[in-house]
Amino acid sequence: MKIGELAKKAKCTVETIRYYEKVGLLPASSRDNINNYRLYNKSHLERLTFVRHCRALAMSHEEILVLLQARNQPAQKCDSIDQLIDDHLQHVTVRIKELQKLEAQLLKLRLQCQTPTDSQHCGILQDLEQAIEDNSTDKNFSHVAGSH
Amino acid sequence: MKIGELAKKAKCTVETIRYYEKVGLLPASSRDNINNYRLYNKSHLERLTFVRHCRALAMSHEEILVLLQARNQPAQKCDSIDQLIDDHLQHVTVRIKELQKLEAQLLKLRLQCQTPTDSQHCGILQDLEQAIEDNSTDKNFSHVAGSH
DNA sequence: TAAACACCCTGAAGCGGCTTCAGGGTCAAG
DNA sequence: CTTGACCCTGAAGCCGCTTCAGGGTGTTTA
Incomplete structure (x- = not known):
């Protein structure tokens, strides 16, 4: 199948697939001799699906690579996966x-600022000028992304 | 004061301050005529502190710029801030x-995978190959960052 | 007085995980 | 034979910094 079909089946964009190939999450596929289009089979789809599931769980590429490797070494103990x-x-x-x-x-x-007034007296702005209790948020960021 | 002192007072790095100047969260400071060092005063510290508080609340630069503007127009109504x-x-x-x-x-x-076995039979890997219920996480990302 | 060290400067590149853009080739339908 | 859907590549953009390379300045100490 061509990249568009793979993308549809894996519910991602073609750009994402090309990107995954570039960064090594997917192996380079074979190509159509005539037009150089990428050609995929079932095992590509399985691997891509695996990757997308991991991403849906907000795993990093690094983490996913570890899992993919484990998947390819069936005899290995799975402690590291756990x-x-x-x-x-x-x-x-x-x-x-x-x-x-x-x-x-x-x-x-x-x-x-429950009752809107003018900016000069807005409690919100006043508060933002004061110190906020030290909470160390945003300092030792874990790797899972934020709110914007 | 010089940039290092400002950084210490605002609890951020000097690099962050220079970056904020570049992207317009801080106005360009005056400079020491002799050595071209940046020179700051109390009002710079106040503005930087304001910005850092907003960042600690995970606001985007865009949002912060809106608040800074409101802060400079004291007579304006504060509905938009709310x-x-x-x-x-x-x-x-x-x-x-x-x-x-x-x-x-x-x-x-x-x-x-409660009881570690080999990768081949690891329930985790098997699960990751199956479909996961559609939850649309990671699709319409809000702007607040994740876990890595 | 010279070396060591802390501090300052600039501009560019790197991070992650894509998305978007520019500029083009391929292919089936009407 | 043109339209429109699909494919290709490489580079740049997004965000909020951080890091790096390569240098100048200023104080302290041997």
Whole structure:
């Protein structure tokens, strides 16, 4: 199958597939001799699907590469896989807590200006000029992405 | 004061300050005639502190610029400020929910391999090859960053 | 007085995980 | 024979910095 069909089946864009090939998450496919189009088979789709599932779980490319390698060495013990998932889970949990702190701070901030007035007296701006309790959010970032 | 002192007072790096100047979050400072070092005063510190507080709340530069502008127009109504905070809060809340879904999926995944075996039979790898219920995480990303 | 060291400067590149753009070739349908 | 859908490549853009390369300045100490 051609790249467009693969993209549809894996629910991603063709650009993403070409990008994955470039960075080594997918092996280079064979090519049509005549027009140089990339040609894929079922095993490409399986690998790509695997990668997309990992990405949906917010794993980094590095983590995914480890899993892909493990997948190719069936006899190996899977302790390292368990560890990787545990570590990643930890990242996500940490990030959730960070964002919850942030949410609480923003809620508090928002309450500073319940009744709209002019900027000069807006409690929100005044608060943003004050110190915020040290919470170390955004410092030792875990690897799971944020809110924008 | 020189840039190093400002950085210390604002709890950020000198590189960050130079970067903020470049992208317009801080105005260009005056310079020492002799050695071209940047020279700052209290108002720079206040503005930088404001920016750092906003960043600690995971606001984007764009959002911060809006707030800085409002801060400079004291007579203006502050509805737009309230709206901005509300919107941002919404981003954060959405992102938390996304990450919580993810956390649940990862926990479930982790349970697939309670007793370590070989990769070939590892429930985690098997699960990652199956479809995962469509949750649309990672698609319409809000702007608040993730876990890595 | 000279060397060591802390601090300052600039401009460019790197990070991750793509997306977008510019500029082109291929192929089937009407 | 042209339209439009699809394919190709390589480079740049996104965000918010951080790091690097290559240099100048300023104080302290041997």
